[in-house]
Amino acid sequence: MNLTHPIIGIIGAGAVGCYYGGRLAQHGKNVHLLLRREFDRVSQNGLHVKSADGDFDLYPPALRVYHRAGDMPRCDLVIVTLKTTANEFYQPLITPLLKDDTVILTLQNGLGNEDQLAQLFGADRTLGGMAFVCINRLADGTILHSDHGLIKIGEYRGPITPRLRQIAELFNSSGLKCLAIDDLLRGRWEKLIWNIPFNGLGALLGLTTDKLVNNAHGLALVRNIMEDVLRIAASCGIIFPPEIIDEKINQTLSMGSYKTSSQVDMEHFRPIEICAIFGNAMVMGRSHGVVTPYLTMLYNQLGLVRRATLT
């Protein structure tokens, strides 16, 4: 396993994968991007990133893009940025990239991704991380990185390891702030405290984040949902101080008008990450006997609207 000069495969290069992959490539890392919808555009016109941390453009062959996983090299590090609605493709997309000691890092949203990866490819090589970042793809294909950007990464099971520090250093040496953490699951829940209300209400009601925190109705909804999430996390032994709700709301106020990926998905009639972001948390709460009316209502509303747009 070479994590000093690793061959890095990025699986599922949506907005997040393109941004992180692009930054790594920009800083001379050996990056290979698997693209699907955007393959033609990026392979012909390059990757264009407008970023709060500095714009950049990358063109083939400096940027190595692929349309089929089978055409990619075996990697030392596979970073998974698929939408979780495509997790059923883990096996065909990741298997061709694996060596015996390849490490797999998922930066996907929500709960359950590491579990699925561990089951398919082994717990020992599974890592997870959360990207606390505002990234969208614009209509012309440009990636817009509008705010934040901290990545927190952790071992699937257990505290920080040397390899985890090496991967954090890969990001940090590429202009991407990355923190190795001892408790991945706590990080997952911390991100969900934000994602569940803002992705959920944003998608359901077609509202950017600012519209959810600049009035009493929105704040009541966000708070109620966050309280449900905190109770589920607590039932898993992960206790957050109640002040985290105000912290998350204050961070959101500072973000301006942001459209979550789920709102973008809803607008384009694409699948929303209902299971990973909402459903798995709700089921977890239910299995621990936690009553979560606000999350449950949000989950059912998203399911209902999703169904209605498909039929």
Place this chain on the structure above:
Amino acid sequence: MNLTHPIIGIIGAGAVGCYYGGRLAQHGKNVHLLLRREFDRVSQNGLHVKSADGDFDLYPPALRVYHRAGDMPRCDLVIVTLKTTANEFYQPLITPLLKDDTVILTLQNGLGNEDQLAQLFGADRTLGGMAFVCINRLADGTILHSDHGLIKIGEYRGPITPRLRQIAELFNSSGLKCLAIDDLLRGRWEKLIWNIPFNGLGALLGLTTDKLVNNAHGLALVRNIMEDVLRIAASCGIIFPPEIIDEKINQTLSMGSYKTSSQVDMEHFRPIEICAIFGNAMVMGRSHGVVTPYLTMLYNQLGLVRRATLT
């Protein structure tokens, strides 16, 4: 007070007022309709009703329509079918129609209308009623009465009186099924059990009633909200058997695809009856210490979306 051959004023002739007023006029009753948005159209082209109980058309002068309450005659019976968002106009619209013994019957949605009327004009002359009916106005102004139609009316305070029976007979002799009931408030809550989930979710999610009962997500939402409403009613001493939830859902299944007035309002960026249908019930529950997360979330979501469409 002449309730055998009464002069009847209909205040706020939207779809419901036009339908009931039209039926009464069709059967020879002395009906005077106050119209606002539709005055020009109806006074020029008449009133056209497509009804599950038989179509009919009425033209001036057989149909007496007014644009100003001050032009209307003093009435024996005033039927109020205003949208509750216009209740602030009770005084200027109703006062010109009143004699000493005029009876006022509100067929409006939700809670609090009789209280407001009683406060302004006296509890003794206040009656209330619920129209369990599917009525919409089509784009060309035609009134579409698609299903049901039972009216239940009651005294503001107390059991059935002779005058209440006379008014019920007015409706019944005009092809409109009307039942005098002993407990108006119970009737109000019975209607809210349906209106709160179906008007609320329909408006919020842009879904007709059929889309809310033909799948598990929708049914879970409807049931959860109905359970909240039943708990508030119970805290007011009005107990419904739990089976009423299945009854209401089965009635809805038989209605086909119906668009509630609140959904229509939302589509046209018109005010939704948030206070009368949702807010007053929620506040009532809160004042009795009842926890109603689903109703509260629905209320906040409607308030949020309403706010977002206005700003």
